[in-house]
Amino acid sequence: xxxxxxxxxxxxxxxxxxxxxxxxxxxxxxxxxxxxxxxxxxxxxxxxxxxxxxxxxxxxxxxxxxxxxxxxxxxxxxxxxxxxxxxxxxxxxxxxxxxxxxxxxxxxxxxxxxxxxxxxxxxxxxxxxxxxxxxxxxxxxxxxxxxxxxxxxxxxxxxxxxxxxxxxxxxxxxxxxxxxxxxxxxxxxxxxxxxxxxxxxxxxxxxxxxxxxxxxxxxxxxxxxxxxxxxxxxxxxxxxxxxxxxxxxxxxxxxxxxxxxxxxxxxxxxxxxxxxxxxxxxxxxxxxxxxxxxxxxxxxxxxxxxxxxxxxxxxxxxxxxxxxxxxxxxxxxxxxxxxxxxxxxxxxxxxxxxxxxxxxxxxxxxxxxxxxxxxxxxxxxxxxxxxxxxxxxxxxxxxxxxxxx
Amino acid sequence: xxxxxxxxxxxxxxxxxxxxxxxxxxxxxxxxxxxxxxxxxxxxxxxxxxxxxxxxxxxxxxxxxxxxxxxxxxxxxxxxxxxxxxxxxxxxxxxxxxxxxxxxxxxxxxxxxxxxxxxxxxxxxxxxxxxxxxxxxxxxxxxxxxxxxxxxxxxxxxxxxxxxxxxxxxxxxxxxxxxxxxxxxxxxxxxxxxxxxxxxxxxxxxxxxxxxxxxxxxxxxxxxxxxxxxxxxxxxxxxxxxxxxxxxxxxxxxxxxxxxxxxxxxxxxxxxxxxxxxxxxxxxxxxxxxxxxxxxxxxxxxxxxxxxxxxxxxxxxxxxxxxxxxxxxxxxxxxxxxxxxxxxxxxxxxxxxxxxxxxxxxxxxxxxxxxxxxxxxxxxxxxxxxxxxxxxxxxxxxxxxxxxxxxxxxxxxxxxxxxxxxxxxxxxxxxxxxxxxxx
Numbered sequence: 084x085x086x087x088x089x090x091x092x093x094x095x096x097x098x099x100x101x102x103x104x105x106x107x108x109x110x111x112x113x114x115x116x117x118x119x120x121x122x123x124x125x126x127x128x129x130x131x132x133x134x135x136x137x138x139x140x141x142x143x144x145x146x147x148x149x150x151x152x153x154x155x156x157x158x159x160x161x162x163x164x165x166x167x168x169x170x171x172x173x174x175x176x177x178x179x180x181x182x183x184x185x186x187x188x189x190x191x192x193x194x195x196x197x198x199x200x201x202x203x204x205x206x207x208x209x210x211x212x213x214x215x216x217x218x219x220x221x222x223x224x225x226x227x228x229x230x231x232x233x234x235x236x237x238x239x240x241x242x243x244x245x246x247x248x249x250x251x252x253x254x255x256x257x258x259x260x261x262x263x264x265x266x267x268x269x270x271x272x273x274x275x276x277x278x279x280x281x282x283x284x285x286x287x288x289x290x291x292x293x294x295x296x297x298x299x300x301x302x303x304x305x306x307x308x309x310x311x312x313x314x315x316x317x318x319x320x321x322x323x324x325x326x327x328x329x330x331x332x333x334x335x336x337x338x339x340x341x342x343x344x345x346x347x348x349x350x351x352x353x354x355x356x357x358x359x360x361x362x363x364x365x366x367x368x369x370x371x372x373x374x375x376x377x378x379x380x381x382x383x384x385x386x387x388x389x390x391x392x393x394x395x396x397x398x399x400x401x402x403x404x405x406x407x408x409x410x411x412x413x414x415x416x417x418x419x420x421x422x423x424x425x426x427x428x429x430x431x432x433x434x435x436x437x438x439x440x441x442x443x444x445x446x447x448x449x450x451x452x453x454x455x456x457x458x459x460x461x462x463x464x465x466x467x468x469x470x471x472x473x474x475x476x477x478x479x480x481x482x483x484x485x486x487x488x
Numbered sequence: 489x490x491x492x493x494x495x496x497x498x499x500x501x502x503x504x505x506x507x508x509x510x511x512x513x514x515x516x517x518x519x520x521x522x523x524x525x526x527x528x529x530x531x532x533x534x535x536x537x538x539x540x541x542x543x544x545x546x547x548x549x550x551x552x553x554x555x556x557x558x559x560x561x562x563x564x565x566x567x568x569x570x571x572x573x574x575x576x577x578x579x580x581x582x583x584x585x586x587x588x589x590x591x592x593x594x595x596x597x598x599x600x601x602x603x604x605x606x607x608x609x610x611x612x613x614x615x616x617x618x619x620x621x622x623x624x625x626x627x628x629x630x631x632x633x634x635x636x637x638x639x640x641x642x643x644x645x646x647x648x649x650x651x652x653x654x655x656x657x658x659x660x661x662x663x664x665x666x667x668x669x670x671x672x673x674x675x676x677x678x679x680x681x682x683x684x685x686x687x688x689x690x691x692x693x694x695x696x697x698x699x700x701x702x703x704x705x706x707x708x709x710x711x712x713x714x715x716x717x718x719x720x721x722x723x724x725x726x727x728x729x730x731x732x733x734x735x736x737x738x739x740x741x742x743x744x745x746x747x748x749x750x751x752x753x754x755x756x757x758x759x760x761x762x763x764x765x766x767x768x769x770x771x772x773x774x775x776x777x778x779x780x781x782x783x784x785x786x787x788x789x790x791x792x793x794x795x796x797x798x799x800x801x802x803x804x805x806x807x808x809x810x811x812x813x814x815x816x817x818x819x820x821x822x823x824x825x826x827x828x829x830x831x832x833x834x835x836x837x838x839x840x841x842x843x844x845x846x847x848x849x850x851x852x853x854x855x856x857x858x859x860x861x862x863x864x865x866x867x868x869x870x871x872x873x874x875x876x877x878x879x880x881x882x883x884x885x886x887x888x889x890x891x892x893x894x895x896x897x898x899x900x901x902x903x904x905x906x907x908x909x910x911x912x913x914x915x916x917x918x919x920x921x922x923x924x925x926x927x
Binding site: 099102113120145197198290342358359363377378380381387391443 | 798820
């Protein structure tokens with residue numbers, strides 16, 4: 084196929100050719116970035132939590148008025164909750180993954196440090212790790228002697244927990260390349276020793292960015308009904324709804340005046356947490372499809388116009404011996420040329436938009452794989468869109484050449 | 489002449505229905521997408537107190553004694569600083585605000601207890617923010633001082649508990665305390681719920697929560713501290729707090745708003761806040777005395793980037809989409825006009841000037857814009873309906889107002905005229921004799 088005659092023809096249709104090129108370029112740039120955004124959102128929605136998500140439910144019960152004996156009330160509640168058939172674990176905790184409300188503390192490696200090393204989330208609650216179903220990698224969970232009453236720690240400055248369990252990622256961040264087990268960190272002035280490392284336990288709120296999602300410390304503190312209200316129960320996935328109903332009934336039976344403010348499975352809590360990401364991903368997919376469709380329609384429209392405009396010259400070419408295949412290939416090559424220029428321009432633009440997004444939305448760099456894939460998709464769409472007009476061009480009979488010249 | 493052009497344009501549009509439909513759809517889809525996002529932007533980035541936002545200011549001080557890590561003071565204040573600045577009454581009006589959750593019941597109303605959001609504030613809150621009342625009114629400075637057990641309730645809560653009847657004088661039970669209702673608000677839905685805005689810079693753009701509804705119950709500050717003791721959540725703390733007594737805790741949790749009616753007052757209040765911080769440093773309570781701020785309401789909203797980043801991204805996307813739709817329309821219009829080269833040649837030969845041909849082509853483009861605008865309006869209404877069905881806090885705010893209704897058509901016609909300029913120019917530049925020869 085000779086490209087030179089096509090270039091000569093295109094030079095006589097600069098504006099229309101330029102329009103196709105620009106449309107392809109913009110579409111290419113936007114679709115590449117939009118698909119990348121979608122993949123980022125999907126990846127975010129898959130963020131591991133480190134807990135047995137399909138087996139957990141949370142019931143939040145807000146105590147009323149003054150809680151006279153929060154400690155006794157918590158023990159009674161938990162004893163009642165453990166009696167529900169199918170419940171394999173129950174804990175009263177200060178916070179739960181994906182609930183967007185978190186307790187955090189700054190961490191130092193040296194008590195004389197002026198600036199804290201980092202900010203980590205702090206989980207409290209007896210049997211929290213066992214109930215959550217985290218995976219222990221090194222060391223141990225807390226034993227009975229480690230636990231302190233949260234309410235007493237609040238009142239008495241001399242009472243401080245001595246040991247903590249942290250996540251693998253936090254350990255690697257604090258002591259890169261070595262085991263965190265047995266190391267000491269400082270919460271303000273107070274030293275605590277790491278006795279266990281779990282594979283993961285996500286923080287409830289990602290306010291510090293997704294990179295710090297796993298910076299978590301678990302303390303051996305026992306919560307009371309006056310300092311915490313999130314009851315977490317573990318059960319088989321099929322039993323969750325029944326267990327929630329049972330838990331609400333039990334908690335109401337212990338104290339009929341309290342209000343159940345929340346009762347959900349952790350799967351539901353996770354779905355709500357990523358709701359924004361999901362709807363944004365859906366929207367972006369819709370925009371991509373609409374953009375590709377609009378571009379295809381534009382190519383069909385201009386293609387038809389060109390074919391109609393060159394009807395006579397096509398007839399002449401056919402009369403001079405060009406086959407139908409020649410004419411078909413002519414329009415296909417023309418479209419390929421325009422699409423290629425558009426794609427090349429689009430790649431540069433895509434890179435520019437990505438730089439802008441990196442600056443304003445803290446997005447990573449667009450992976451190189453997007454460029455060839457984007458190019459192939461646009462080439463295919465261009466070829467599909469031009470096929471109809473090209474076939475019509477190929478169907479122009481040579482006899483047209485003899486008419487009204 | 490204009491009427492004639494419209495007639496011509498209409499005939500031309502009817503001649504090639506597929507091409508016309510393609511152009512109208514392209515414009516409609518582009519307009520629909522951009523107007524939907526623009527309407528949401530318009531609603532979210534508006535002025536929540538249009539009558540006096542220029543006179544509202546948000547002072548900040550830095551009570552955190554730890555060595556400087558933040559260049560910005562905390563988003564809210566500790567109780568002592570807020571109370572000191574408030575009781576000095578140096579501004580034209582001032583109000584402390586903090587929000588908490590508590591159990592609410594209404595005696596003699598047969599409804600289960602509910603968890604309600606309570607705003608603890610002071611008497612100036614209502615006149616300062618132009619809060620509209622349906623029944624009754626706010627409380628007085630005297631009530632603040634006497635720790636009066638009174639409350640103002642939202643119109644939503646009044647509808648829920650009392651079916652919208654005048655409930656002034658009736659009693660509510662908040663946790664274990666009885667309060668007397670002295671005012672019922674008319675529907676009030678500032679966008680964003682500006683007086684609670686804080687912490688936007690820590691939200692990673694996920695700021696939809698700033699557009700939630702105002703609280704259900706408004707109670708004098710000191711009374712609320714007694715009623716809901718232990719129920720307040722700190723914004724953050726710099727060392728371990730006692731959650732039952734936030735008043736003396738090393739925590740920030742109270743916001744202060746002031747109204748300053750003139751530029752001179754703004755200047756002197758700014759100095760006053762700085763002096764206060766210096767004095768507290770002398771007393772040994774503050775370490776970073778120079779770290780004070782006095783932002784205007786709109787500057788504070790900007791600082792918190794209240795418009796969710798997803799909404800901004802969507803707006804960018806929609807306008808890029810409109811741009812592509814326009815390129816498409818330019819191409820199609822060009823095809824359409826140039827195909828009519830013969831007809832235009834005849835008109836030129838019969839004496840039509842270039843300007844006349846240009847005008848005629850633009851009228852045709854404008855007509856396409858009008859049709860596209862009508863289609864775009866339907867798509868915008870559909871898009872807004874989609875936004876409303878999303879589980880976001882601002883869903884109930886989303887509607888098409890007159891400005892945006894008109895903007896739809898202005899944008900559609902402007903866009904199509906812009907798209908029409910180049911094709912119309914090309915059409916009017918055609919040499920008539922060449923075209924006539926080929927007829």
